[in-house]
Amino acid sequence: MQDEQVNIELKMNNITIDLRVPKMVRMPHLKQVITEALKMARLKTPTNFELTLNQKPIKIFETTVLNEYSFGDGDQLEIKT
Numbered sequence: 001m002q003d004e005q006v007n008i009e010l011k012m013n014n015i016t017i018d019l020r021v022p023k024m025v026r027m028p029h030l031k032q033v034i035t036e037a038l039k040m041a042r043l044k045t046p047t048n049f050e051l052t053l054n055q056k057p058i059k060i061f062e063t064t065v066l067n068e069y070s071f072g073d074g075d076q077l078e079i080k081t
Contacts, residue, residue, distance in 0.1 A: 006072055010034060011054070012079040017041065023067040027051065027060055034079075046081045054078055 004024060010017045019037055021030060035045045053060055054076040058069055 006066075007074065009074070009076040010079065011076060012038070012043070012045070015043070017043075023071065024065055026065055027062045030066065034077075045079060048081065050080045051077045052080055 004022060005020050006023050007018065007020050010019050017038070019034070021033055025033070031045075031049070031051065034051070038045050051060065053069075053071070056070070056075070058071075060066070060069065
């Protein structure tokens with residue numbers, strides 16, 4: 001049985017945060033989850049941002065569920081404006 005969540009590193013500006021996020025979501029929901037997590041940490045996300053997957057040559061599409069990518073523990077997402 002596959003894990004339903006994944007541990008990631010999220011980079012924003014000069015900050016790196018460890019997060020556990022669901023794998024069975026599409027990008028719009030993941031952005032919402034990340035925005036809420038950063039809000040709890042008293043950090044603010046840019047109004048319009050993109051997420052890029054560092055260290056892997058993969059483009060994440062808005063309509064594809066993360067579980068369909070080779071997305072796993074330790075992967076790094078970066079917030080780009």
